[in-house]
Amino acid sequence: MKRTYVYPAILLLLVVVFGLGYCQQQRHVRKVLSENQRLWNENRDLRKSLDQFGAVNQQITTHQEVQQRTAGQFIERRAYYRRNWQQFIAATAGDYRTGLLGGIKDLNITVNNQTEYALDNVVVKVEYMRNNNEIFKTEQYTISNIPEKGTRSIAASNSRKGSKVNVKLMSITSQPMNFCWSVTKPIPPGNPDPFECVPSAKDNQ
Numbered sequence: 001m002k003r004t005y006v007y008p009a010i011l012l013l014l015v016v017v018f019g020l021g022y023c024q025q026q027r028h029v030r031k032v033l034s035e036n037q038r039l040w041n042e043n044r045d046l047r048k049s050l051d052q053f054g055a056v057n058q059q060i061t062t063h064q065e066v067q068q069r070t071a072g073q074f075i076e077r078r079a080y081y082r083r084n085w086q087q088f089i090a091a092t093a094g095d096y097r098t099g100l101l102g103g104i105k106d107l108n109i110t111v112n113n114q115t116e117y118a119l120d121n122v123v124v125k126v127e128y129m130r131n132n133n134e135i136f137k138t139e140q141y142t143i144s145n146i147p148e149k150g151t152r153s154i155a156a157s158n159s160r161k162g163s164k165v166n167v168k169l170m171s172i173t174s175q176p177m178n179f180c181w182s183v184t185k186p187i188p189p190g191n192p193d194p195f196e197c198v199p200s201a202k203d204n205q
Contacts, residue, residue, distance in 0.1 A: 081115045082179050082195045088114040091124045091143075091167050094153065102161045104128060109167060110153040111143045117177035119146040123170040128162035136162045140170065148176075173197070 081088060094108035111122045122143045128136045139157055146152045156165075171182040180197040187194045 077116060078177050078179075079193050081117065081177055082193060085115070085172070085179065085181065085195070089119070089122075089169070089172060091122065091169050093126070093156075093165050093167050096165070098163050102130070102163055104159040104162050104165060107156040107158070107165060108153045109141060109143065109156050110151055111146050112151045113146045114149060115174075115177060116148050117174050117179075118148050119172060119174045119177075120144065121171070121173050122146060123172075125168045125170050126156055127166040127168070128159040129164050129166060130161065131163050 090112050092110050092112065094110055096107040097105045099105070107126075109124055109126060111119070111124070113119050124141050124143065126139045126141065128138070130136055137159065141154055141156060143152055143154050169183070171185075173180050175197070178197050179195055181195045185195075
């Protein structure tokens with residue numbers, strides 16, 4: 001009779017123990033899930049804040065870039081073009097014909113002006129050269145009224161000798177840019193803007 005009561009008691013005890021363990025495990029699982037949900041919500045809020053911060057930062061960066069471009073365009077652009085004119089102004093020889101025994105015909109000289117200011121006068125020197133690079137003769141031409149962001153060409157004289165030409169810039173003047181450059185003009189040491197036609201203490205245009 002005693003064994004009859006012992007087994008059910010043991011079984012009941014095991015059920016209670018496993019039940020308590022299961023309940024404790026479920027509480028732990030719910031706690032972990034709750035903690036994961038909290039972390040997920042915090043991460044979501046953090047991402048949202050970062051996105052908002054990134055948008056504001058992009059707006060600030062864009063505003064600064066606009067300010068810099070505006071300053072470069074309206075405040076320092078003339079000085080910028082004067083100091084870096086070689087990047088924007090060039091003289092080149094167009095296609096031309098050469099004779100069987102030498103000689104150059106149909107030569108055009110073009111001045112390309114990529115600044116935002118018209119050029120009043122550009123003086124170029126054209127060297128007519130033999131095959132051995134010996135200069136046969138030189139001619140000098142003045143090309144006037146080259147528009148901003150534009151080009152202007154003139155016809156150069158023919159040569160009875162020579163097989164190629166070399167074009168060199170000699171001087172450039174632009175009143176709108178306050179720009180006066182010459183290959184013979186000395187550059188004063190320590191002057192960051194030596195090609196102003198009319199030097200000024202501060203050029204804000």
